[in-house]
Amino acid sequence: MxxxxxxxxxxxxxxxxxxxxxxxxxxxxxxxxxxxxxxxxxxxxxxxxxxxxxxxxxxxxxxxxxxxxxxxxxxxxxxxxxxxxxxxxxxxxxxxxxxxxxxxxxxxxxxxxxxxxxxxxxxxxxxxxxxxxxxxxxKADADLARELRAVLTAEHGWERDMALAALRTALGPSGDGLHTLVCVAPWPGEEPPHRAVPGTAALCTLPFPAPVPAAPPAAASAVPRARPADGTSALALLVRLRSADGLSAVTAAAGGLCESAG
CATH class of the missing domain: 3.30.450.40 (GAF domain)
Structure with missing residues (x-):
């Protein structure tokens, strides 16, 4: 495109x-x-x-x-x-x-x-x-946002499996390979452009706190966190990784988003 x-x-x-x-x-x-x-x-x-x-x-x-x-x-x-x-x-x-x-x-x-x-x-x-x-x-970005939001808010079991399948279909070939999930909370305002974090495959906002799956300790420690607050939104980004060691650029960009979120 x-x-x-x-x-x-x-x-x-x-x-x-x-x-x-x-x-x-x-x-x-x-x-x-x-x-x-x-x-x-x-x-x-x-x-x-x-x-x-x-x-x-x-x-x-x-x-x-x-x-x-x-x-x-x-x-x-x-x-x-x-x-x-x-x-x-x-x-x-x-x-x-x-x-x-x-x-x-x-x-x-x-x-x-x-x-x-x-x-x-x-x-x-x-x-x-x-x-x-x-x-x-x-339209494609809106469709991906809807499918990612469905994955993050779905109950465990068949509902999440169906949501994951729908997200993978919406992503197409870009859904292959390694990905990481970045969350910035609280997040004020509208969704940022995909280019805010290089390699973003999909992003969405959702109510905070939201029922998101717990991240492994290693992944959680690599992602900067903004201070949570009730009654606000969170920003979630699904980001493609070039390799398992490719979190540094994502972490830096996520840190910039945290700063912009205040």
Missing amino acids: KGDYQELVDEISALVGVPATLENRDFRLIAFGAHDSDDDLVMDPVRTRSILTRKSSPGVRAWFEGFGITRATGPVRIPASPEAGVFRGRICLPVRHRGMVLGYVWLLDDSATGPGASRLAAAMDVTRRIGDLLAEDV
Whole structure:
């Protein structure tokens, strides 16, 4: 699926003549066009940060959203704002599916030589195909969240066996191999993106405390814990491991989630 996004972003870059960047509606990077220009300004701080950290800063997000991009159905030109960390203007192409915004394609904008209306219209046609892909991903993530939640809340015995079988079917080939379960509790707010912890196969929130199976002592000690609190949610992530010794990266990422959870 990631390759499909990259191909579509490259198609937009070719249509408009400038590198394009695709982010989801939470401003997290999905794909970006190649930078093959000698103009260092093409890699301005906002684009560099998005590529290196895979997300935009809150200040940049607030500046962009202030121009109504969450409601827009066509290209939106956004001027530069050094105060917000935006040193070059942008053209935002909202990515929608059935009226719902699912992401944004970003183009650097030089109003004097930037892409004209016909090129932008062609690029918007491509964003509709991106929207179809994003909608499929959103549905798949929701299905996986439902199946993982069912496993974690099922009673022991046949009910859990059926839930595990359904989760394995939903995971497909990615369900093979070693996995570990990471839990962060309490967890405020909505589910984070899958990329918050590398290798995440499925994630969900559920009431805390929840009837989850006890982890072996070795696995339990490897996972950071936030301080529990009644009446809150817990975040559970099923994470693929490259090897039995591959917990270090997962532990570090889980620690970051604990910090963000407070």
